[in-house]
Amino acid sequence: MLDLRQIRDNTQAVQALLNQRGDYNLQPLLELDLQQRELEKQRSQLQSRGNEIGKLVGQKMRVGTNPDSGEIQLLRSEGNEIKTALSQLEPKEKEIKAQIEILLLTLPNLPSENTPLGKNEEQNVEVRRWGEEYIPSFKLAMPHWEVGEAMGILNFERSAKVAQSRFVTLIGAAAALERALINFMLKRHIQSGYVEVIPPFLINSTSLTGTGQLPKFAEESFKCSHDDLWLTPTAEVPVTNLYRDEILESPQLPIRHCAYTPCFRREAGSYGRDTRGLIRLHQFNKVELVKFVHPDTSELEHQSLVQDAEGILQALKLPYRVLELCTGDLGFSAARCYDLEVWLPSAGKYREISSCSNFKDFQSRRANIRFKEPTKKGTQFVHTLNGSGLAIGRTMAAILENYQDSHGIVRIPEVLQPELGREIL
RNA sequence: GGAGAGGUGGCCGAGUGGUUGAAGGCGCAGCACUGGAAAUGCUGUUUACUCGUAAGGGUAACGAGGGUUCGAAUCCCUCCCUCUCCGCCA
Numbered sequence: 179m180l181d182l183r184q185i186r187d188n189t190q191a192v193q194a195l196l197n198q199r200g201d202y203n204l205q206p207l208l209e210l211d212l213q214q215r216e217l218e219k220q221r222s223q224l225q226s227r228g229n230e231i232g233k234l235v236g237q238k239m240r241v242g243t244n245p246d247s248g249e250i251q252l253l254r255s256e257g258n259e260i261k262t263a264l265s266q267l268e269p270k271e272k273e274i275k276a277q278i279e280i281l282l283l284t285l286p287n288l289p290s291e292n293t294p295l296g297k298n299e300e301q302n303v304e305v306r307r308w309g310e311e312y313i314p315s316f317k318l319a320m321p322h323w324e325v326g327e328a329m330g331i332l333n334f335e336r337s338a339k340v341a342q343s344r345f346v347t348l349i350g351a352a353a354a355l356e357r358a359l360i361n362f363m364l365k366r367h368i369q370s371g372y373v374e375v376i377p378p379f380l381i382n383s384t385s386l387t388g389t390g391q392l393p394k395f396a397e398e399s400f401k402c403s404h405d406d407l408w409l410t411p412t413a414e415v416p417v418t419n420l421y422r423d424e425i426l427e428s429p430q431l432p433i434r435h436c437a438y439t440p441c442f443r444r445e446a447g448s449y450g451r452d453t454r455g456l457i458r459l460h461q462f463n464k465v466e467l468v469k470f471v472h473p474d475t476s477e478l479e480h481q482s483l484v485q486d487a488e489g490i491l492q493a494l495k496l497p498y499r500v501l502e503l504c505t506g507d508l509g510f511s512a513a514r515c516y517d518l519e520v521w522l523p524s525a526g527k528y529r530e531i532s533s534c535s536n537f538k539d540f541q542s543r544r545a546n547i548r549f550k551e552p553t554k555k556g557t558q559f560v561h562t563l564n565g566s567g568l569a570i571g572r573t574m575a576a577i578l579e580n581y582q583d584s585h586g587i588v589r590i591p592e593v594l595q596p597e598l599g600r601e602i603l
Numbered sequence: 604g605g606a607g608a609g610g611u612g613g614c615c616g617a618g619u620g621g622u623u624g625a626a627g628g629c630g631c632a633g634c635a636c637u638g639g640a641a642a643u644g645c646u647g648u649u650u651a652c653u654c655g656u657a658a659g660g661g662u663a664a665c666g667a668g669g670g671u672u673c674g675a676a677u678c679c680c681u682c683c684c685u686c687u688c689c690g691c692c693a
Contacts, residue, residue: 218652229622232621
């Protein structure tokens with residue numbers, strides 16, 4: 179959520195930044211803001227007089243004035259008039275406040291000053307590549323879903339029977355590999371100083387609003403019909419909301435968490451895309467990194483977050499590149515974002531495997547996550563950041579392809595061999 | 604799911620419908636005392652919105668939302684959460 183005061187005081191600047199992202203108009207919001215403040219002024223004046231009357235009546239009663247006396251009757255009737263006036267004002271103000279809230283919740287974050295300008299994903303900026311020497315030089319025998327099915331370790335058909343299309347069942351070696359990957363990633367992140375959490379996988383609407391999935395992206399998540407609970411689309415939501423409505427002490431910062439969760443996404447509007455394999459499923463596993471940091475350190479923390487995610491790909495010797503998203507491709511809540519893309523031989527291109535965002539104070543404003551500095555008065559909003567470290571299913575796909583030899587035999591990355599107790603899948 | 608008890612400031616804990624943002628205690632900060640510390644004393648110690656250049660003012664908040672009243676932490680209703688017992692269950 180953007181700061182309403184900033185919108186009010188720096189309308190031009192905010193508008194200019196929003197224009198880099200799309201078509202947004204601040205005028206209606208500003209008008210509502212003006213109305214709301216006027217109503218607030220009137221209301222608080224009435225309330226002030228109302229309080230005064232209450233006190234006066236109390237004083238008189240205390241000294242023994244007859245409750246039915248004229249002066250008290252007079253005060254009472256003025257009190258009633260105020261009540262009537264307030265009952266007219268209050269709903270109006272509430273309505274306007276609600277409208278302001280809706281407008282604010284639907285405005286995206288402002289891009290950071292470092293974010294490259296651009297209209298769409300084609301104008302994202304490639305920052306670096308790693309591991310090109312690991313890209314297989316021969317023609318791939320089978321894409322990952324075929325090799326997985328051939329080995330009997332991935333089953334899509336039965337999963338569609340059990341659930342729907344876009345689900346997978348991992349069998350035997352694939353299940354073991356999945357588990358090993360989760361474990362390997364968590365271990366590394368814990369070593370780098372992240373504290374592991376296993377949050378609830380069902381989350382309420384307030385939590386989804388806090389991180390920015392609601393109200394705009396309701397159709398992307400699965401909702402439980404009898405409860406105000408949704409299946410989490412990413413660990414970002416439950417983990418960020420862990421500190422919702424809290425005031426942290428600055429020495430507690432930065433807080434760094436890593437979390438394994440399954441993720442559930444409806445993938446509405448992507449019907450024709452990635453219909454085969456592990457790339458786009460309704461349910462997938464992911465290890466997520468989440469940070470709560472002091473605004474002064476958020477840029478550094480963002481860079482190190484990206485490195486922590488990259489570290490996994492490097493350890494697995496999977497070739498990848500790093501893109502910085504341009505203003506036009508930035509996610510709704512992000513101010514700045516790097517995508518890690520892993521090389522996927524079946525597609526002959528890099529595919530997203532991690533997205534590392536700095537949300538600055540956008541989420542913390544929505545979720546009301548603040549901190550206090552001993553020397554400063556008042557509170558400030560923390561900066562939140564997160565990134566995949568990594569998406570497990572896509573990592574598995576990358577391994578099944580990049581580690582496949584010309585006969586369709588898949589080796590296991592060295593770092594996972596001890597855990598799995600073998601070299602070949 | 605059934606029955607009961609309860610939700611007050613960073614924490615503990617008072618609170619009779621009347622000037623209570625809330626006694627008292629603990630904690631914390633500052634000052635005084637001290638060679639230094641402890642102990643003691645004094646002072647201070649929530650957040651949000653809004654008006655104001657500022658000093659400062661106004662309003663709101665005692666789980667949440669409604670209601671009664673001139674006035675609600677206190678009375679009424681709904682919901683949420685916690686605890687205890689019973690049932691069920693991994």
